[in-house]
Amino acid sequence: MIRTFLVDDHQLFRDGVRSLLAAADDIEIVGEAASGREALTLTPDLEVDVVLLDLSMNDRGGLDVAEELKQRSGAYILVCTGFPEEHYAMRCLRGGADGYLTKTKAAEELVQAIRKVASGRKFISMELAERVATSLSSFDDSKAPHERLSDREFQILCRMGSGQSPSEIAEELCLSVKTVSTYRSRILEKLSLENNAQLMRYAIEEGLVGTSR
Template sequence: MLRIAIVDDHKIVRAGFRDMLAEELDLSIAFEAGSGEEAIEQLRAQPVDVLLLDLSLPGQSGVDVLKHVKQRHQALRVLMLSGFPEERYALAMIRNGADGYLCKDCDAEELVRAIRTVAQGRRHLSARTAELLAEELTGGNTGPAHEQLSERELQVFLRLARGESVSEIGNNLHLSVKTISTYRSRLLEKLGVSSNAELAAYAIRNGLLVE
C-alpha cells in the first residue's frame, strides 16, 4: 500500500485529487494539508511514500517544502503540482530535486501513473517535460533565465518578487540578512535586472507569481 499526502491550499483541489485516487486499492491518503507549515508538521508524525505538493502555498512555498523534504525525508518522493504549464517551472523543479511535475488539469490516469513511477524510484516526465529536457541537453533550449536558478535562489527570488524584505526572508529561511543580500545581488545579475521592482516585473512577465 502506497501512502500519499496531498498538499494544496485549495480544498476543492485536494478533493479532486482525492477523488481521482479513491478507486485505486493500492493507494491510501495518509494526510492532507493546506499549507507548507502544516505539511512539514504532519510529515513528522505520518509516514508517507509520495507527496503531491502544490508549488504555490501561503507562507512556506512548495519550493520551501521541497527543500525541507530533501534534507529531512530523503526517501520521500515528491510530485510537484502547478496550474502552470511545464514551460514555466518543470525543468527548474526537476533540477532542484522534485521527482516529477504535474499540471493540475491532469487526468486520473496520468496522476496514478506518475505516483507509481516515482514510488519505484524513477522520475515522472510528461511528454512536454521530456521534450524540454531534450532541448536543453542538445543546446536547443533558449528558455528564460530563471530556469537556471538554484533551489535557494528560486526561493529567495519568489519571496522578493512577492514583496518580502531581505530581513523578512532571512527570518523565514533562517538565514542571515547578509546571506540573503548576497543571493539578491546574484539574482539581479543572473536575471539582468537592477531592483526589486524589476524582479517583480520579471516574475509577472514570466507568469511566476500565483494568486
C-alpha cells in the first residue's frame, strides 16, 4: 500500500484527489494539510511514502517546503501544481522532488505518477522529457538568462516581477530585507538589468509573473 499525504491550500482540489485515488486499491491517503507549515508539522509523525505537494501556498515557498519535507519525512515528493513545468519542473527535481505533474494532467496521470515515484523512479511528462533531451544536445548559450539563476534568485525574481516589495518577500521567504536586496543586486547583474522597472518588464515578458512559489 502506498501511503500518500496531500498538501494543497484548496479543499476542493484535495477532495478531487481523494475521489480520483479512491479507485486505486494500492494507494491510501493517510493525511492532508492546507499549508506548508501544517505539512511540516504533521508528516514526521506519520508513515508516509509519497507527499503530493502544490507549490502555490500562502505561507511558504513551495520549493523550500519540498526540500524540507524531503529531509524531515524521508518520503518521495511528487509536485502537483498549476505552474507550467517549463519554469519550475527541473528546479524542483534538482531540489529533491521525485516527480512533477501539472494539475491539468492530474486526472489522467496522477495514479501512474504516484506509483512511479513510490517505486523510487522519477516522474516527468513526455513533453518535459523531450525538452530535457533537446537541451542536453544544445549549447548552454541557448538557455534564457533567468535559467542560470539560483533557485533563491529565481524565487525573488518572480516575486519582484509580481510587484512584491523587499519586505514582503523577506517575510514570506524568512529572510532579512538586506539579504533580499543582496539577491536583487545579483539578479540585476546576471540579467544585465539596471533597475526594478526593467526587472518587472523582463519577468512579464518571460511569462514568470504568477509563478513565484
